[in-house]
Amino acid sequence: MSRSGLSRRALIAGAGAAVVGWSTAAHAWATTPGANVAELPSLDGAVTLQGEGLERFSTDFGHLVTRAPRAVLRPGSVRDVQKVVAFARRHRVPVAVNGQSGDATAQGTASLESHSNYGQANPLGGIAIDARGLNRVISIRPGEAVVETGATWAQLVDAGLAKGWVPPVLTDYLHLSVGGTLSVGGIGGAVQHHGLQTDTVRELQVVTGTGELVTASRGRNRELFEAVLAGGGQAGIIVRATLALVPAPARSTVFTLAYDDLDAYLADQQKVLADGRFDLQVGNVVRSTDGQRWRYTAELVAYGPADRPVDRRALLAGLNPVAGETTVVEQGWREYAFRVDAFAGYLRSAGFWGLPKPWLSLFLPAATAAVFMREAAEQLTAADLGAGLLLFYPYARAKVATPLAVLPDAPVGWHFDLLAFPAPGADTAGMLERNRRLYERAVQLGGKRYLIGAVPGMSSADWQAHYGGLWERVTRAKRRFDPAGILTPGQGIHTA
Numbered sequence: 462m463s464r465s466g467l468s469r470r471a472l473i474a475g476a477g478a479a480v481v482g483w484s485t486a487a488h489a490w491a492t493t494p495g496a497n498v499a500e501l502p503s504l505d506g507a508v509t510l511q512g513e514g515l516e517r518f519s520t521d522f523g524h525l526v527t528r529a530p531r532a533v534l535r536p537g538s539v540r541d542v543q544k545v546v547a548f549a550r551r552h553r554v555p556v557a558v559n560g561q562s563g564d565a566t567a568q569g570t571a572s573l574e575s576h577s578n579y580g581q582a583n584p585l586g587g588i589a590i591d592a593r594g595l596n597r598v599i600s601i602r603p604g605e606a607v608v609e610t611g612a613t614w615a616q617l618v619d620a621g622l623a624k625g626w627v628p629p630v631l632t633d634y635l636h637l638s639v640g641g642t643l644s645v646g647g648i649g650g651a652v653q654h655h656g657l658q659t660d661t662v663r664e665l666q667v668v669t670g671t672g673e674l675v676t677a678s679r680g681r682n683r684e685l686f687e688a689v690l691a692g693g694g695q696a697g698i699i700v701r702a703t704l705a706l707v708p709a710p711a712r713s714t715v716f717t718l719a720y721d722d723l724d725a726y727l728a729d730q731q732k733v734l735a736d737g738r739f740d741l742q743v744g745n746v747v748r749s750t751d752g753q754r755w756r757y758t759a760e761l762v763a764y765g766p767a768d769r770p771v772d773r774r775a776l777l778a779g780l781n782p783v784a785g786e787t788t789v790v791e792q793g794w795r796e797y798a799f800r801v802d803a804f805a806g807y808l809r810s811a812g813f814w815g816l817p818k819p820w821l822s823l824f825l826p827a828a829t830a831a832v833f834m835r836e837a838a839e840q841l842t843a844a845d846l847g848a849g850l851l852l853f854y855p856y857a858r859a860k861v862a863t864p865l866a867v868l869p870d871a872p873v874g875w876h877f878d879l880l881a882f883p884a885p886g887a888d889t890a891g892m893l894e895r896n897r898r899l900y901e902r903a904v905q906l907g908g909k910r911y912l913i914g915a916v917p918g919m920s921s922a923d924w925q926a927h928y929g930g931l932w933e934r935v936t937r938a939k940r941r942f943d944p945a946g947i948l949t950p951g952q953g954i955h956t957a
């Protein structure tokens with residue numbers, strides 16, 4: 462059956478009988494017409510009410526929150542998103558977009574999942590919108606790309622590389638939807654030079670909580686533009702983005718420096734941040750080879766042309782890692798950009814990928830980063846990390862211009878990112894309690910959370926403290942652009 466020939470009844474896959482609409486009396490789908498039944502709008506795409514389609518959207522990458530939606534929309538057009546959101550608003554049905562992205566080279570549908578960690582993209586019994594229905598890279602031109610919300614950064618990288626252009630900021634794992642990372646911020650090793658991925662956005666098309674399609678930028682509908690970037694999906698659904706691109710480098714020279722002393726690690730990382738000598742700057746906290754303590758590794762990357770090596774001596778001047786343990790690897794730019802794919806493949810094959818993952822992502826001011834890291838290191842064990850990793854690296858606050866990307870009030874901060882992959886049978890409940898303790902301690906030390914992490918028990922008071930002086934701005938945008946309060950309830954941001 463062609464898309465153009467689909468009726469609203471044919472679109473809805475129900476149990477036994479076709480669903481014709483929404484019963485306003487029973488607050489459930491109805492299979493027969495009636496006075497209290499609101500008919501669904503005609504759509505270009507499809508809606509699923511049962512089976513595998515719902516099961517895939519009942520949980521996410523973290524496997525910590527499970528709740529099946531009432532329906533899943535696979536949009537055939539932006540109009541479908543508008544119609545379903547408007548319908549949901551009229552009947553007070555929650556709606557959330559789910560990227561359902563993943564590594565296209567992995568086998569099977571198991572590679573497609575929401576990369577939320579704690580139910581953030583779950584509509585909590587409402588309607589999930591499958592962003593894969595809008596996943597085109599629309600255009601690549603010098604310095605700029607236009608993409609749909611469900612396109613992944615991996616898609617964009619390869620499309621851009623074919624024409625000599627790439628995004629200036631990439632997350633470590635590229636198989637994430639563009640709309641998903643723009644809704645939370647999108648951090649990567651180039652934050653020191655370019656800010657977050659949200660800072661590279663030039664224009665957006667957004668469906669608000671009323672079903673209106675709005676074009677927004679810094680110069681047009683700016684309030685909405687700034688409300689949706691890193692806004693946790695509270696004010697609107699990004700359906701299209703115009704993004705900045707930069708010329709594609711040819712080669713990455715990757716330096717890995719080891720440290721046994723936290724203070725030396727902090728000093729060197731902040732020295733590199735201050736002088737900007739590397740193009741990318743991240744760092745990890747790892748177990749020592751004897752398993753008895755934590756070590757620190759700085760991963761620093763310099764770009765260059767294919768025919769001229771970088772000056773390694775100059776790049777390492779003044780740094781004080783453990784002698785004799787620095788490694789240097791030359792890679793093509795794309796090879797380094799997709800470096801996490803091999804690690805993800807290992808996690809899948811070893812059975813870690815589908816297990817619960819109580820991740821914790823925080824930002825600390827530089828003045829208290831050492832205190833927090835030492836206290837965290839005393840609490841964390843190798844079992845807490847499992848097969849995962851702990852990222853710990855600095856950023857410059859001045860490079861982040863996205864208003865709702867909430868960071869500590871300090872010129873230099875540190876990103877603490879516990880990307881745990883615990884073994885089967887791990888005490889996940891205990892790990893979530895640990896996350897809550899570490900979050901509260903971070904707040905005491907002037908820290909903030911990143912929206913992707915798993916922090917249980919977030920209250921309205923917690924959210925108000927998180928946003929601080931931005932709280933009124935957040936609540937005002939919610940009232941204006943999502944007056945029925947239906948968008949992205951899984952974030953748990955209590956603005957009412």
